[in-house]
Amino acid sequence: MFKKIYLILSGGLDSSFCCLLTRKIGLLIKCYYIIAWYNKFCNNIRNIKYIFSILKILRLKIYFLYFKNIFYQRIYLNLIKKYKIGGSFIPDTKCNYYVKFFYFLNKKKKIVTGHYSSISNYNKSIYLKSSKDLKKNQVYFLSNLSNFDLNFVIFPVSSFFKKEVFILSKFMNFESIKRKSSKGICFIEKKNFKFFLTNKILKKKNIINLFSVGEKYLNNTYIYKKKINNIFLTYTNTTLLFIKIIYLTNFNIIGILNLNNKYNFYTKNSGKNYICYLNILNSKLISINSIFPIKKINFGQQIIIEYNNKIIGCGYLYPFF
Incomplete structure (x- = not known):
C-alpha cells in the first residue's frame, strides 16, 4: 500500500x-x-x-x-x-x-x-x-x-x-x-512543426526528408522506399507505394504475444487500424505482415500493436521495408 x-x-x-x-x-x-x-x-x-x-x-x-x-x-x-x-x-x-x-x-x-x-x-x-x-x-x-x-x-x-x-x-x-487544450510540441509554436523542421533543422535543404513512403513529392514523383540518408523515387503512382511487410525494433512488450493471433497495428497519423500477423525474427527485430497494404510510413515512426482493445506493445519502424 x-x-x-x-x-x-x-x-x-x-x-x-x-x-x-x-x-x-x-x-x-x-x-x-x-x-x-x-x-x-x-x-x-x-x-x-x-x-x-x-x-x-x-x-x-x-x-x-x-x-x-x-x-x-x-x-x-x-x-x-x-x-x-x-x-x-x-x-x-x-x-x-x-x-x-x-x-x-x-x-x-x-x-x-x-x-x-x-x-x-x-x-x-x-x-x-x-x-x-x-x-x-x-x-x-x-x-x-x-x-x-x-x-x-x-x-x-x-x-x-x-x-x-x-x-x-x-x-x-x-x-x-x-485554458485551451495543448497541441503540438512545447518548444514549437502550435501548428508550426513542419516550418520548424524545414527552416531550423534542415535549413531549407533536403526537404524531401520530411516526406513518407507513398507520398507525392515534386514533378509527379512519388517516394517508394526510404533508408538512412537514402530516398528512392518513382514517376508512377503504382503498387510500389504500398507495403505489406514492415519491421520493428526497440520493441516494448506490455502484454503476452501469441504469434498465432491476428493483431491490429496503427501509427499516430494512420487514422485506422490494420490487421496483421507478427513474427519474431531475433532479439532486436519483429516483422509485421499486414493483411492489407499500407503507405505513408517512415522509419523511426512508432507502431502500436493491439489485441482485443488491449495494447500489447509498441516498436519503432526499422529503416528497410
Missing part, C-alpha cells in the same frame, strides 16, 4: 480534475509541476498561474522539478538527428516517459496523471487500454511504459468523457477551464 500519491500537474483541465478526484477520496497527495523547456511557446507562467488557483481551492502545495537537460538530450537532440537522416521522431511519447514518468517510476512512486487511458488486469498481466472517451484516447503516448511501470500509474479520467470533466470543473470554479 502506498502512503503517498504523486500527482503531475500541467495547468490543464484534466490534471486539475485528477487533483480534485484524488483529494475527494482522501488520498495523501503531493503535487508536482515539471519544467522541461524555457521559451515563449512553453507557457510555464500561464500554467503555474492556473495551478496556483486550483491548489488554493484544494489547499495543497506545489513542488517544481527542472528537467531541461534531460529534455534537451533525450528529446530535442534525437528529434534533430532523426529528421536530418530522413526519419521520423514522435517527441510526445518520449517526453511522457523520460520527462514526466521516469523520475517517479525510477523511485517506484505511485503517480497520477490526467491522461485519457485505462489499465486492466487480464490473465495475471497488466495492460493499457483505451479510455471511456475514445475521442481523447491517449494510449499511443503511453505505450513506452512497461508492464512493471503500469503498477505505479493511475489514470483517474479514464472513466470520464471530456465533456463531463469540463462540466464538473466548471462547477468547482477551476480557472483551468479557460
Whole structure:
C-alpha cells in the first residue's frame, strides 16, 4: 500500500480534475509541476498561474522539478538527428516517459496523471487500454511504459468523457477551464512543426526528408522506399507505394504475444487500424505482415500493436521495408 500519491500537474483541465478526484477520496497527495523547456511557446507562467488557483481551492502545495537537460538530450537532440537522416521522431511519447514518468517510476512512486487511458488486469498481466472517451484516447503516448511501470500509474479520467470533466470543473470554479487544450510540441509554436523542421533543422535543404513512403513529392514523383540518408523515387503512382511487410525494433512488450493471433497495428497519423500477423525474427527485430497494404510510413515512426482493445506493445519502424 502506498502512503503517498504523486500527482503531475500541467495547468490543464484534466490534471486539475485528477487533483480534485484524488483529494475527494482522501488520498495523501503531493503535487508536482515539471519544467522541461524555457521559451515563449512553453507557457510555464500561464500554467503555474492556473495551478496556483486550483491548489488554493484544494489547499495543497506545489513542488517544481527542472528537467531541461534531460529534455534537451533525450528529446530535442534525437528529434534533430532523426529528421536530418530522413526519419521520423514522435517527441510526445518520449517526453511522457523520460520527462514526466521516469523520475517517479525510477523511485517506484505511485503517480497520477490526467491522461485519457485505462489499465486492466487480464490473465495475471497488466495492460493499457483505451479510455471511456475514445475521442481523447491517449494510449499511443503511453505505450513506452512497461508492464512493471503500469503498477505505479493511475489514470483517474479514464472513466470520464471530456465533456463531463469540463462540466464538473466548471462547477468547482477551476480557472483551468479557460485554458485551451495543448497541441503540438512545447518548444514549437502550435501548428508550426513542419516550418520548424524545414527552416531550423534542415535549413531549407533536403526537404524531401520530411516526406513518407507513398507520398507525392515534386514533378509527379512519388517516394517508394526510404533508408538512412537514402530516398528512392518513382514517376508512377503504382503498387510500389504500398507495403505489406514492415519491421520493428526497440520493441516494448506490455502484454503476452501469441504469434498465432491476428493483431491490429496503427501509427499516430494512420487514422485506422490494420490487421496483421507478427513474427519474431531475433532479439532486436519483429516483422509485421499486414493483411492489407499500407503507405505513408517512415522509419523511426512508432507502431502500436493491439489485441482485443488491449495494447500489447509498441516498436519503432526499422529503416528497410
